[in-house]
Amino acid sequence: MVLHLLSLVVSAGPVLAGRGRPHLDASLGFNVLRTDQDTLLRGVSLSWDGGDPYGSLAKQVPSQAALNALATEYGLNTVHLYLEGDSSGNTNAPGINAADCDLLVQRTEEAGLYLIITIGCNGENGTIHSMPWSLDFWRVYAPRYKDRPHVLYEAHNEPVRFTLDSWRNSDWDKQLLLYNTIRSLAPDTFILLGSFMGFAGDPTYGANYLRTRGVSWLNAGFAHHGYESRSSIESAITRLKANTSFPALLCTEFWPGDTAGQGYNSMYESHFNGWMQFQWLGARTSDLVDFRSKITAAGTLWTPDSVACNWPARGAVGLPANGSRVGIFSRGGAKFLGVDPTTGGRIKADRVGYSGAQLDSFSIEHAGPRRVRIRSGDGRFVRASGPADPLSTSVLPPGVVEEFEWFSLHDGDFALRAYGGGGHLVSVNPSTGLLRADADNSHVAAIAFRAATSAGEAAPTLSGIPFRTVPAALPGTLQAEDFDRGGEGVAYHDNTGANTGGRYRTGEGVDIESCAEGGFNLGFIEAGEWTEYTVEVTGPAGEYLLSARVATPNTGGAFRVESNGVNLTGRLSVPNTGGWQSWVNLTKTVVLGRGVQVLRFVREAGADFNLNWFSFSQGGGVETQLLGVGNGFGVFGSAFGFEVVGRNGGTFIVEACPDLAVPVWSPVSTNTLVAGRHEFRDLIATNETARFYRLRRP
Numbered sequence: 001m002v003l004h005l006l007s008l009v010v011s012a013g014p015v016l017a018g019r020g021r022p023h024l025d026a027s028l029g030f031n032v033l034r035t036d037q038d039t040l041l042r043g044v045s046l047s048w049d050g051g052d053p054y055g056s057l058a059k060q061v062p063s064q065a066a067l068n069a070l071a072t073e074y075g076l077n078t079v080h081l082y083l084e085g086d087s088s089g090n091t092n093a094p095g096i097n098a099a100d101c102d103l104l105v106q107r108t109e110e111a112g113l114y115l116i117i118t119i120g121c122n123g124e125n126g127t128i129h130s131m132p133w134s135l136d137f138w139r140v141y142a143p144r145y146k147d148r149p150h151v152l153y154e155a156h157n158e159p160v161r162f163t164l165d166s167w168r169n170s171d172w173d174k175q176l177l178l179y180n181t182i183r184s185l186a187p188d189t190f191i192l193l194g195s196f197m198g199f200a201g202d203p204t205y206g207a208n209y210l211r212t213r214g215v216s217w218l219n220a221g222f223a224h225h226g227y228e229s230r231s232s233i234e235s236a237i238t239r240l241k242a243n244t245s246f247p248a249l250l251c252t253e254f255w256p257g258d259t260a261g262q263g264y265n266s267m268y269e270s271h272f273n274g275w276m277q278f279q280w281l282g283a284r285t286s287d288l289v290d291f292r293s294k295i296t297a298a299g300t301l302w303t304p305d306s307v308a309c310n311w312p313a314r315g316a317v318g319l320p321a322n323g324s325r326v327g328i329f330s331r332g333g334a335k336f337l338g339v340d341p342t343t344g345g346r347i348k349a350d351r352v353g354y355s356g357a358q359l360d361s362f363s364i365e366h367a368g369p370r371r372v373r374i375r376s377g378d379g380r381f382v383r384a385s386g387p388a389d390p391l392s393t394s395v396l397p398p399g400v401v402e403e404f405e406w407f408s409l410h411d412g413d414f415a416l417r418a419y420g421g422g423g424h425l426v427s428v429n430p431s432t433g434l435l436r437a438d439a440d441n442s443h444v445a446a447i448a449f450r451a452a453t454s455a456g457e458a459a460p461t462l463s464g465i466p467f468r469t470v471p472a473a474l475p476g477t478l479q480a481e482d483f484d485r486g487g488e489g490v491a492y493h494d495n496t497g498a499n500t501g502g503r504y505r506t507g508e509g510v511d512i513e514s515c516a517e518g519g520f521n522l523g524f525i526e527a528g529e530w531t532e533y534t535v536e537v538t539g540p541a542g543e544y545l546l547s548a549r550v551a552t553p554n555t556g557g558a559f560r561v562e563s564n565g566v567n568l569t570g571r572l573s574v575p576n577t578g579g580w581q582s583w584v585n586l587t588k589t590v591v592l593g594r595g596v597q598v599l600r601f602v603r604e605a606g607a608d609f610n611l612n613w614f615s616f617s618q619g620g621g622v623e624t625q626l627l628g629v630g631n632g633f634g635v636f637g638s639a640f641g642f643e644v645v646g647r648n649g650g651t652f653i654v655e656a657c658p659d660l661a662v663p664v665w666s667p668v669s670t671n672t673l674v675a676g677r678h679e680f681r682d683l684i685a686t687n688e689t690a691r692f693y694r695l696r697r698p
């Protein structure tokens with residue numbers, strides 16, 4: 001009954017119009033497909049074939065603003081398009097979408113995006129339904145965009161069922177025919193072959209089969225899909241990392257639930273394998289907000305191509321000047337880094353300050369656009385010799401294992417990806433203080449470092465910095481243990497200096513323990529302690545239903561929640577739930593403004609309890625109760641009326657219309673709710689045979 005009004009966010013800002021052709025990078029010993037900025041291709045999908053994803057969706061051409069936002073707000077650089085469908089159900093000759101595709105080619109170019117064009121299957125995946133149709137498709141489209149450097153061609157979606165084990169020479173021959181047809185008509189366009197439904201098994205046979213029959217992997221590669229276990233996919237990817245005679249890889253489809261669930265985006269990043277999220281690029285901004293929250297939850301990190309973008313890292317890379325000498329503070333270890341000569345030069349976060357001496361100072365040397373070498377004050381290079389091995393220093397002449405990708409985080413911190421450490425992000429093990437390249441699905445604090453430029457500098461603090469870099473979006477769920485960064489007195493107050501539970505954020509004072517429901521919860525919460533959460537209310541201002549997940553064997557616990565210092569809830573009493581891990585939801589309707597704000601959870605005097613999470617949902621504030629004629633709902637003389645049960649503070653409008661088929665809504669009343677029930681009467685006399693009512697927010 002309550003309608004939520006959609007708000008459109010239009011983004012402006014500098015974009016990279018007109019991208020150059022992608023190219024191969026062989027510097028890591030295998031072929032990596034990179035953009036003209038040496039980044040990986042990363043994008044979302046758009047389906048015009050009527051069959052993907054997840055059933056039939058109407059074709060739509062994204063607006064210029066929506067495409068710009070992909071680059072400037074979502075850190076992406078590619079759109080992956082199922083342009084038309086090769087299927088028994090498609091009776092159209094190839095070319096039916098040409099005019100719309102022309103527009104999309106133009107708009108993606110203006111937005112500074114790449115566009116990958118492929119043939120969809122209208123859901124009939126795992127086969128080439130018609131080779132003549134597919135070849136005709138490329139006869140139409142291959143020459144049409146051959147001179148557009150930002151356009152790539154992917155020969156055919158999922159041409160063979162299941163994994164590489166199902167491929168026969170006849171299937172590879174079809175790839176060869178598609179390749180030769182496209183190549184003859186578009187000599188310079190990058191071509192993706194394969195598009196394996198599940199990337200498991202041995203891809204080297206097909207790679208060699210095609211290479212020996214004329215496919216040049218210098219301007220072509222394999223596309224693959226992620227419908228396999230992570231270990232199978234990594235095994236297949238690793239086979240093609242053996243040497244540079246094998247094709248570069250691009251994942252063009254996988255289930256978005258695997259972003260956080262199996263860490264697929266992070267896994268592809270660690271292999272320098274670009275990815276196209278099978279996240280529908282629809283008309284709705286909410287799809288992309290959803291994409292962003294999944295990536296944030298997975299801890300996936302990359303540098304956006306657009307300097308205007310601030311997520312998931314800053315687009316302006318901001319490398320320190322070549323040769324800068326700095327101290328490096330670790331957020332996860334809450335200490336500065338130093339070289340430990342007694343353990344073969346291992347790097348440890350164990351220094352309380354930056355002295356500027358040889359063993360705690362490091363120079364940052366440029367090795368590429370986002371690539372650095374880090375040299376300790378005694379002249380040795382920091383290296384990662386393998387995944388999970390402690391980082392150490394070496395006198396060897398520097399090579400790839402002494403190089404790191406540099407990420408400038410949104411708040412001035414930085415993070416590092418170790419080329420020598422399996423491509424993983426560098427984290428600090430909080431219990432040993434040792435640095436390792438083992439973090440893909442980690443939280444920001446463990447991978448964040450800050451450069452200190454002057455000896456004697458104190459540990460740098462952060463204020464009001466959301467745990468996952470960007471404010472958590474509400475409506476949504478807020479894990480209690482994901483309180484802001486910044487430490488004691490800034491992001492929280494805890495009475496004991498250490499994390500008594502010893503889990504999750506061991507460098508912080510807040511007490512965190514493992515939760516029987518999965519993840520972690522706050523425990524040992526004492527009266528007067530508080531934690532803060534920087535959030536962004538992306539829904540409309542107004543009433544939200546706050547649920548707090550609490551557990552305690554005690555009676556008499558209490559807390560409140562504030563926003564920017566304003567008490568939202570009053571004192572909320574926590575009932576005895578039956579145990580420290582017997583969880584229940586405590587609910588309260590609260591009024592939130594729109595936009596970024598700092599929520600504070602404050603433990604009040606009373607008994608102890610545990611806290612797992614908060615959630616905020618819309619629609620909790622207004623509900624109708626149909627109470628029957630004579631008791632609030634129905635005809636009253638010449639009037640019609642009903643009652644609404646509401647809570648404090650919400651404004652809503654009652655409207656009426658005579659015909660839902662042609663709805664023209666006219667106002668009946670506008671009301672601000674106070675606690676309790678409200679009765680509305682529609683006093684308009686009409687000759688209508690029916691009259692419909694709705695409530696909406698203004």
Ligand SMILES: [Ca+2]
Nearest residue numbers: 494496498509
């Ligand atoms: Ca504590």
Ligand SMILES: [Ca+2]
Nearest residue numbers: 511524525526
């Ligand atoms: Ca505590």
Ligand SMILES: [Ca+2]
Nearest residue numbers: 479519520612
């Ligand atoms: Ca939790």
